[in-house]
Amino acid sequence: MDCRTFKIALSLLGVALLCSSAAADGDRLRLVTTTSLYDTGLLDVIKERFEEKYNVTLDIVSKGTGIAIELGERGDADVIMVHDKIREIKFVEDGHGLERRCVAYNYFYVLGPASDPAGIRGLSPSEAFLAIMEKGRNDPGNICFVSRGDDSGTHAREKLIWKDVGFNASEFNRSEEWYTEAGTGMGATLVMANEKSAYTLCDMSTFMAYQGEIDLEALVTEGDELLNVYVAIPVSPITHPGVNCEDAMNFVDFLVSEEGQGIIGDYAKDGKTLFFKAAGNCDIIGCSPDICAVPTSGCPAEA
């Protein structure tokens, strides 16, 4: 490598660094969110309206609930949107999150092939899971269940339903042919379940987005076990100095405002509603009035 090539490399480096840092000015708010809220396009709409109102750039990182909470615990997120009540409460109790606010909900569906070999149509979610397991054990060639297996909110719900009917899902995988862990996002899991004509648990919005591309049908759509509540939590600046608390609070307040709730409730794709607003539905979704779609109590002073 002679001097000339070296100089070219150096000047390229300069130009590229200039390019990549040009956009880095101004305040940024980092939201780490569960994939279903992002992949449906809802957060793109919210981002646009939120940025119009507040002078801040909203950076949306879309991951599963598990990694979103992990990033919150490390102080790498300013605000998180997730759907796993047990871990959310722990996140706040451990001092990583300031306060939970229920902002939206929809339902999980139990999907399966139209032929429904396990006969779950019309059963309750727990009965359906039990039927899939019992019949799957007898006929693993025809009846199987694909689990997310990625520590996401949906995976947590699967495990909760298995626990309800008396089983520990982590003991299934090693020995049982009918149970598969995909270890990937909802979309990829749907594609896999579709290829295998398997049963799977899926949130309503992702299922709607994939309708037409997959043959699986929603066989069980009702039951308390299928309620799916999305929550926003600002990360605590006391535990994690340096997080952008003020804008995080503004963001959560925007979500629970009339405007924010309106965007969530009205958001539709191809004429189909994907999410319901939390405001006015607090009883249905089991969120107490003090955390259900009400404004936050503001930022505490940094320690």
Next chain:
Amino acid sequence: MDEISTGLIQAVWLIASLDPEVMEIAGRSLAITLASTALACVIAVPLGGLIHFQDFYGRRPLINLIQTLYSLPTVIVGLLVFLFISRSGPLGSLDLLFTPQGMVVGQTVLILPIIVGLTISALGGVNPQIRETALSLGATRSQAIVAIVGEARPAVLAAVLLGFGRALSEVGVAMMIGGNIRGYTRILTTAIALQTSMGNIELSMALGIILLSISLVVNLLMARLRGD
């Protein structure tokens, strides 16, 4: 077959219509990859030269180690860099996580071993007579080094090009360090991963074709640089 042909058509359309979001993503991909390749180059080529021309204890094991790192998985580089630049990590105060600058750092770490290792190989491949001839003609030691480096230039450029290709095509570091933030850290590979998970197969194909086109153009430019 249908998806493949519609993907091709859509790719041509996205390029021809200069779709602003696609152009922006492609431009960011190129800028970040060029930055990391240039940064890696500035560090790796002199380092490779140093290792080649110096005789020191442990030189052979060091080269073995560098060559082993060729197969460093991108997600492991992503994870390591993540642990360093996370707010809870030792370099957390730099605020590099989920920024384009952080991605440049990650990709640089990823391709450093390749460029260092192949630079050493390139210099080792130069006919030893050149050095001896230069010295016997009265050249100083540093003049001899310049002669050898000049002789190895095509092979060193090939090493840099390989590093560029690995940085352009990798998805692990970009996903973990960049976070695939729209309008900020989204690049071609992470956009492809996202579109595939959203079921937009044709768009993914189109983005893949654009990525290969960028690689083709860079290759042609490098070929000219090598040819002169």
